[in-house]
Amino acid sequence: MTNFETVVIEKVDKVAILKFNRPEQLNAMNRQMMDEIIEAIDLINCDEDVCVAMICGEGRAFMAGADIKEYGSQTNEEFIAFQQKGKRLYESIENSSKPWIAAVDGFALGGGLEIALSCDMLVASDQSKMGLPEVFLSLIPGGGGTQRLIQKIGINRVKEMLFFGAQYNAKELNNWGIINRVFSNNSFMDEALTFASKLSRRSxxxxxxxxxxxxxxxxxxxxxxxxxxxxxxxxxxxxxxxxxxxxxxxxxxxxx
CATH class of the missing domain: 1.10.12 (Lyase 2-enoyl-coa Hydratase; Chain  A, domain 2)
Structure with missing residues (x-):
C-alpha cells in the first residue's frame, strides 16, 4: 500500500487498521494529514480483501481535533477547502459499504470525535476522554458534530456536550449510548481487534x-x-x- 507520513495502514486477516500517526501533536489533523486520511480511507474501501475497517491513534490520543496553529493561520480559501475536504472524509466513512469502527484510546476531541461519530460503531478504553470543545474558541463543530451526535443520543445530552464543550469519560458516554463497548486500557487494542475480527466473520x-x-x-x-x-x-x-x-x-x- 501507499507510504504515508501521518497515517499508517495495517491489515490483520480481513480487518484493516487505519492509524493516525502524529503522536507528538496528539494526532491533531493538519491539511497533509487530512489528505492522507482521505486517500487511506479510499484505499481501504476499495480493498476487496477487507471486510471491516478500524480507526485508532498512535500514542496518548485518538485525535485531539484540528492542528490549531495551522487551522488559525488559514486564508479564507484554505479554510473553505479544509472544510470541504473534511466533509468528504466523514462521508467516505459513512457511505462505505464496509463497517467502520472507531477505536478510541485517549483523547478524541473536536474533529477527532467527529470522525469517530461518522463510524458505524465506537469502542473505547476506560482511560478515554471525548468532547466537542469548539465553543471555547467561539466556534462550533464544523464536521457534522452538531448533526451526527443527535443521531446517537438525545437532544438534551447533545446540547450539554455542545454548550459546555467539556470532556467526558468513556463510562459516561457508554451510558449515554455513544460508545458500544468499553475495554480496559491495558488490553485495549487486543480487545478492539477481537471485536472487529468477530464482525469480519459475518456475511x-x-x-x-x-x-x-x-x-x-x-x-x-x-x-x-x-x-x-x-x-x-x-x-x-x-x-x-x-x-x-x-x-x-x-x-x-x-x-x-
Missing part, C-alpha cells in the same frame, strides 16, 4: 445492506418506503446463492 453482503438500511432510518425518507426497501432487500438476498447455501447448511446441522 459481507448482509452487513453492507444492514449498514445501508440502518443509515436510511436517519433520513427523511417516508417510513413506508424504508420498510418496502427492507422487504425488497431481504428478498434479493434470499434468492442469492450465499444465503441459500447458509440456510441449507443450518438445516443440515439442526437435523443432526
Amino acid at each position: 459481507a453482503q448482509s452487513i453492507t445492506q444492514l449498514k445501508r438500511l440502518a443509515n436510511l432510518s436517519t433520513t427523511t425518507l417516508d417510513f413506508n418506503q424504508r420498510i418496502e426497501d427492507e422487504a425488497q432487500t431481504v428478498k434479493d438476498l434470499f434468492l442469492q446463492d450465499e444465503a441459500q447455501a447458509a440456510i441449507q447448511n443450518f438445516i443440515k446441522k439442526s437435523e443432526k
Whole structure:
C-alpha cells in the first residue's frame, strides 16, 4: 500500500487498521494529514480483501481535533477547502459499504470525535476522554458534530456536550449510548481487534445492506418506503446463492 507520513495502514486477516500517526501533536489533523486520511480511507474501501475497517491513534490520543496553529493561520480559501475536504472524509466513512469502527484510546476531541461519530460503531478504553470543545474558541463543530451526535443520543445530552464543550469519560458516554463497548486500557487494542475480527466473520453482503438500511432510518425518507426497501432487500438476498447455501447448511446441522 501507499507510504504515508501521518497515517499508517495495517491489515490483520480481513480487518484493516487505519492509524493516525502524529503522536507528538496528539494526532491533531493538519491539511497533509487530512489528505492522507482521505486517500487511506479510499484505499481501504476499495480493498476487496477487507471486510471491516478500524480507526485508532498512535500514542496518548485518538485525535485531539484540528492542528490549531495551522487551522488559525488559514486564508479564507484554505479554510473553505479544509472544510470541504473534511466533509468528504466523514462521508467516505459513512457511505462505505464496509463497517467502520472507531477505536478510541485517549483523547478524541473536536474533529477527532467527529470522525469517530461518522463510524458505524465506537469502542473505547476506560482511560478515554471525548468532547466537542469548539465553543471555547467561539466556534462550533464544523464536521457534522452538531448533526451526527443527535443521531446517537438525545437532544438534551447533545446540547450539554455542545454548550459546555467539556470532556467526558468513556463510562459516561457508554451510558449515554455513544460508545458500544468499553475495554480496559491495558488490553485495549487486543480487545478492539477481537471485536472487529468477530464482525469480519459475518456475511459481507448482509452487513453492507444492514449498514445501508440502518443509515436510511436517519433520513427523511417516508417510513413506508424504508420498510418496502427492507422487504425488497431481504428478498434479493434470499434468492442469492450465499444465503441459500447458509440456510441449507443450518438445516443440515439442526437435523443432526
